[in-house]
Amino acid sequence: MKLLRHYRILSRPLVLLVAFLFMSFTTDKVNGVAPAKDQTIMIALLLDTSNSMDGLIDQAKSQLWRIVNEVAAAKSGDGKQPNIKIALYEYGNDGLSSFEGYIRQVSPLTEDLDVLSEKLFSLSTNGGNEFCGYVIETSLNQLAWSASNADLKMIFIAGNEPFTQGNVSYELACRTAKEKGVMVNAIYCGDFADGITLGWKRGAELTGGAFMSIEQNNKTVYVPTPYDDQIAALNDKLNATYVYYGASGEYRKEQQISQDKNAASYGSANIAERSFCKSSHAYKNSSWDLVDAAKDNEKVIVETKSDDLPKEMRTMSMEQRKGYIKQKSEERTKIQVEIQSLNKKRQEYIFKNTPQSSKDKMLDASMMKAIKEQGSAKNLKWAEGC
Secondary structure (H helix, E strand, C coil): CHHHHHHHHHHHHHHHHHHHHHHHHHHHHHHCCCCHHHCEEEEEEEEECCHHHHHHHHHHHHHHHHHHHHHHCCECCCCCCCEEEEEEEEECCCCCCHHHCCEEEEEEEECCHHHHHHHHHCCCCCCCCCCHHHHHHHHHHHCCCCCCCCCEEEEEEEECCCCCCCCCCHHHHHHHHHHCCCEEEEEEECCHHHHHHCCHHHHHHCCCCCEEEECCCCCCCCCCCCCHHHHHHHHHHHHCCCCECCCCHHHHHHHHHHHHHHHHCCCHHHHHHHHHHHCCCCCCCCCCEHHHHHHHCCHHHHHCCHHHCCHHHCCCCHHHHHHHHHHHHHHHHHHHHHHHHHHHHHHHHHHHHCCHHHHCCCHHHHHHHHHHHHHHCCCCECCCCC
């Protein structure tokens, strides 16, 4: 009996520990906390495309790859890299339907950065009515926002008219965002004090988001480096490792080249930014590239019809196909490592040669400040200098 009593006394702490761990696990599930490996950064960019916003759109086009690269540098608490999904809306454009509040979903939340780039570069401005509450509510209803509390979910809305315009209350829209765990970050294009007067600061505060002002007509500052041409040359080699498949594969391959050209239209520094992105986990093309697709499911190499492959692969045996894709994958990895090494030197050069004042009041700097501050609450971290 003494032994039994002694066993019972010793076992109580163990029982309590097991119960505590079980309750902690189930509580995390109830609260929707996902494992860090599943963590996602979701960003909806709502851009005013009325007449006065040419400068804003130009900043967005010229800074897309810089923004993506900085977001992609994030790491979860366990050191893993989160997924990245970005959506794009335009609003306030007379060319859009008045019945839909002069709002258009340009792209849903997507990991396909080439599609996002193509859509962004298709935007043009045209005078209209800017309904902030309407576009916020629309993006909340249309986009596939995650239900996980571990994910960072953000709206960035940029414009220069009163936040109060339209028949959809911005206060109700922002409260809905807060209920969904989505933070609204308001970027007023103009004087900071005017943004407060026109309701932009109030909109951000309702969700715990950030209020910022930018000078939309400022031009993006590029710092040419000794490494840009080398990175551009490696980008051409990188493109040669992409092997299209499927009905739209050939078009998507051409689209990749087109977005290189769009980036290059802003200079060698910008194509270097895009090239670095293409060397990172953020650039995924499993829907049309056999190398990426085979990493997810090797069966796609065997299952793809010959007619849906590049000409050089159509007469290959299945073993030859596998060998060819393996070769391209190894080539890609090697090139990506070279790009990343050169980009590290490039960033060090830029840091030393960029006037701090030129970084202020720009779209990318404003967005990244908010992303990093709000990401810290989700246990996301960025290396110093990123």
